[in-house]
Amino acid sequence: MAIQNAGISKDLVFQAIIDSFKKLNPLVMIKNPVMFVVEVGTLITLILSIKPDIFGFSTVGRGYNVAVFFILLFTVLFANFAEALAEGRGKAQADTLRKTKSETMAKVRQKDGSYKELPSTSLRKGDIVRVDTGELIPSDGEIIEGLASIDESAITGESAPVIKEAGGDFSSVTGGTRVVSDYIIVKIMTDPGESFLDKMIALVEGASRQKTPNEIALTTLLAVLTLIFLFVIMTLVPIADYLKVRLDVATLIALLVCLIPTTIGGLLSAIGIAGMNRVTQFNVLAMSGKAVEAAGDINTMILDKTGTITFGNRMASEFVPVANVSEQEVTLASLKASVKDETPEGRSVVELARKQGVDWDEKEYEGAEIIEFTAETRMSGLNLSNGTQIRKGAVDAIKKYIAAQGGRVPVDLDKKADEIAMAGGTPLAVAIDKTIYGVIYLKDTVKPGLKERFAELRSMGIKTIMCTGDNPLTAATIAAEAGVDDFIAEAKPEEKIAAIKKEQDEGKLVAMTGDGTNDAPALAQADVGLAMNSGTMAAKEAANMIDLDSDPTKLLSVIAIGKQLLITRGALTTFSISNDIAKYFAIIPALFITMIPQLQSLNVMGLTSPKSAILSALIFNAIIIPLLIPIAMKGAKYKAMNANKLLTRNLLIYGFGGVVVPFIGIKIIDMIVAVLHLA
Numbered sequence: 007m008a009i010q011n012a013g014i015s016k017d018l019v020f021q022a023i024i025d026s027f028k029k030l031n032p033l034v035m036i037k038n039p040v041m042f043v044v045e046v047g048t049l050i051t052l053i054l055s056i057k058p059d060i061f062g063f064s065t066v067g068r069g070y071n072v073a074v075f076f077i078l079l080f081t082v083l084f085a086n087f088a089e090a091l092a093e094g095r096g097k098a099q100a101d102t103l104r105k106t107k108s109e110t111m112a113k114v115r116q117k118d119g120s121y122k123e124l125p126s127t128s129l130r131k132g133d134i135v136r137v138d139t140g141e142l143i144p145s146d147g148e149i150i151e152g153l154a155s156i157d158e159s160a161i162t163g164e165s166a167p168v169i170k171e172a173g174g175d176f177s178s179v180t181g182g183t184r185v186v187s188d189y190i191i192v193k194i195m196t197d198p199g200e201s202f203l204d205k206m207i208a209l210v211e212g213a214s215r216q217k218t219p220n221e222i223a224l225t226t227l228l229a230v231l232t233l234i235f236l237f238v239i240m241t242l243v244p245i246a247d248y249l250k251v252r253l254d255v256a257t258l259i260a261l262l263v264c265l266i267p268t269t270i271g272g273l274l275s276a277i278g279i280a281g282m283n284r285v286t287q288f289n290v291l292a293m294s295g296k297a298v299e300a301a302g303d304i305n306t307m308i309l310d311k312t313g314t315i316t317f318g319n320r321m322a323s324e325f326v327p328v329a330n331v332s333e334q335e336v337t338l339a340s341l342k343a344s345v346k347d348e349t350p351e352g353r354s355v356v357e358l359a360r361k362q363g364v365d366w367d368e369k370e371y372e373g374a375e376i377i378e379f380t381a382e383t384r385m386s387g388l389n390l391s392n393g394t395q396i397r398k399g400a401v402d403a404i405k406k407y408i409a410a411q412g413g414r415v416p417v418d419l420d421k422k423a424d425e426i427a428m429a430g431g432t433p434l435a436v437a438i439d440k441t442i443y444g445v446i447y448l449k450d451t452v453k454p455g456l457k458e459r460f461a462e463l464r465s466m467g468i469k470t471i472m473c474t475g476d477n478p479l480t481a482a483t484i485a486a487e488a489g490v491d492d493f494i495a496e497a498k499p500e501e502k503i504a505a506i507k508k509e510q511d512e513g514k515l516v517a518m519t520g521d522g523t524n525d526a527p528a529l530a531q532a533d534v535g536l537a538m539n540s541g542t543m544a545a546k547e548a549a550n551m552i553d554l555d556s557d558p559t560k561l562l563s564v565i566a567i568g569k570q571l572l573i574t575r576g577a578l579t580t581f582s583i584s585n586d587i588a589k590y591f592a593i594i595p596a597l598f599i600t601m602i603p604q605l606q607s608l609n610v611m612g613l614t615s616p617k618s619a620i621l622s623a624l625i626f627n628a629i630i631i632p633l634l635i636p637i638a639m640k641g642a643k644y645k646a647m648n649a650n651k652l653l654t655r656n657l658l659i660y661g662f663g664g665v666v667v668p669f670i671g672i673k674i675i676d677m678i679v680a681v682l683h684l685a
């Protein structure tokens with residue numbers, strides 16, 4: 007894989023330590039309100055360490071202030087470290103990609119038709135370049151002429167070359183990949199800095215990472231909690247005064263920091279970044295964290311057939327005549343309908359016909375009007391200069407066309423077409439003027455291993471629907487073979503969108519996977535749009551995720567990561583808040599016990615001294631952050647199970663654990679502090 011799991015190396019840790027200090031910049035810290043408050047507290051205790059009585063007479067002395075200062079500083083640094091470590095992994099991946107993006111030269115077509123060598127950085131949208139065997143493709147584009155095998159390992163990590171050709175759904179090429187045989191003429195589709203590789207680098211580097219709506223909501227909630235606790239702490243001052251308990255500023259700050267949700271505040275962005283990293287490690291590029299989170303809640307998955315469920319290299323395998331047409335005649339008619347069809351299907355027809363010894367004199371189609379295939383008409387062909395109209399296309403489309411011409415449909419057409427469709431193939435009817443000659447059998451293969459994975463989706467409560475432009479019989483056969491729950495046939499692009507909207511209107515979150523230009527609008531409409539890397543530029547532009555391995559079931563992994571991301575965030579928030587409650591019970595009795603002996607009943611922990619209680623709680627509060635980094639990075643344990651069960655389970659583990667763990671932790675730290683006579 008190109009985007010390797012960079013792991014956690016020594017260099018990475020070292021760099022993250024340096025970055026933790028750089029992130030102390032208050033302008034950076036302010037984005038995380040909880041940790042910003044801790045940083046302000048750190049500064050105040052620094053001042054107190056230098057001048058202990060700056061806020062009036064101090065009972066605690068310099069040593070205590072210095073201790074609080076250092077613990078607070080480490081609290082902030084630990085939080086920064088978590089984020090820096092998560093970011094660092096992405097940076098390491100980006101560096102690997104940058105090596106791929108070496109300076110290349112491009113042969114750019116000039117106005118006079120000649121080619122001139124120019125640096126690839128000067129390429130603009132619309133430029134035409136020629137790429138020969140052994141050369142790197144200088145930027146992203148569509149092949150407009152030729153066919154070549156291309157080594158895409160720099161991007162996908164897959165070493166077997168792929169065939170790319172003009173026309174159809176396999177015409178897009180990516181900058182940084184290499185032509186290994188033949189040559190191609192490519193129309194550049196992106197301006198500098200906007201290429202796939204540029205985007206990929208920005209993505210894994212986290213440069214374009216934006217907080218998701220979920221994250222923003224949680225950050226706001228944490229900020230509000232912080233404000234509330236700030237208020238609570240301030241009200242302690244008059245209470246303490248009344249009780250004649252002297253509360254030093256350092257103690258108040260320590261108490262505040264213990265109570266505000268620093269654990270989740272410190273780990274929140276690391277959780278998000280790590281989630282995105284995990285997606286990338288599955289060779290999926292996610293354009294937004296929002297899409298990954300949405301994947302965690304998907305109810306319905308819509309897939310297109312050709313190129314997504316099947317490999318999509320539909321090849322003509324047989325010419326089947328109808329009525330009293332001979333095999334020779336149908337073959338010639340098919341060839342005539344395809345000589346100018348630049349789609350892979352069209353070219354495979356020409357190839358097969360010629361292999362069977364049938365050819366057509368080029369003079370006969372000089373000056374003909376080319377009728378290109380569209381997903382709307384589902385037909386293609388030629389209008390010859392002598393008025394002859396040649397067509398091939400989806401059987402129902404040709405039948406309608408013939409009826410409009412006043413022709414008759416041969417009685418055995420449906421039977422012949424259905425035989426092909428029931429075998430999972432795509433039948434294309436061929437007609438010249440008013441006569442239907444027969445059907446072309448286009449063969450395609452279902453990608454292996456889909457059935458098991460769709461079953462897995464079903465067990466998670468996710469419905470799979472195949473949505474295809476192909477006829478109902480072929481669709482039914484392929485749907486059964488792949489094991490999807492439902493299918494929609496003869497779907498034009500707008501019907502693919504309608505299918506998604508219908509589910510969305512029922513309040514469902516919809517994922518769509520597709521590869522073709524006819525899938526692009528639907529990919530954009532879906533909550534999660536996953537494009538196959540083998541697909542067209544249009545599809546990849548419209549999607550918010552791209553699977554570099556072109557495996558439609560990869561969505562399963564993304565769904566798991568999305569769910570895990572949401573669960574991890576929820577679990578650590580629960581842990582963080584219940585933790586803070588435990589700390590409250592450790593500190594408050596210790597503070598007031600001398601004045602209110604009745605508090606003894608609350609003093610379940612029996613800590614050595616008030617000072618030791620506060621320092622121990624504060625130390626625990628700091629070290630819990632690095633201790634939880636592994637969970638933040640790897641994600642909380644996730645098993646495919648009912649959402650409610652999962653919630654109950656996590657509340658038990660993280661809520662209960664969050665209360666118990668600090669009691670034990672603080673007690674142990676207090677014992678160590680006492681033994682070392684630190685307080």
Ligand SMILES: Nc1ncnc2c1ncn2[C@@H]1O[C@H](COP(=O)(O)OP(=O)(O)OP(=O)(O)O)[C@@H](O)[C@H]1O
Binds near residue numbers: 522
């Ligand atoms: N080159 C072509 N010339 C004529 N007809 C074609 C050609 N290619 C495909 N067709 C017909 O048009 C139909 C619709 O094609 P379209 O690309 O919209 O969908 P599809 O590729 O079959 O399915 P999916 O939407 O699952 O990818 C095909 O099922 C086929 O019958």
Ligand SMILES: [K+]
Binds near residue numbers: 266268586627
């Ligand atoms: K805290």
Ligand SMILES: [Mg+2]
Binds near residue numbers: 175310311312313521
């Ligand atoms: Mg398709």
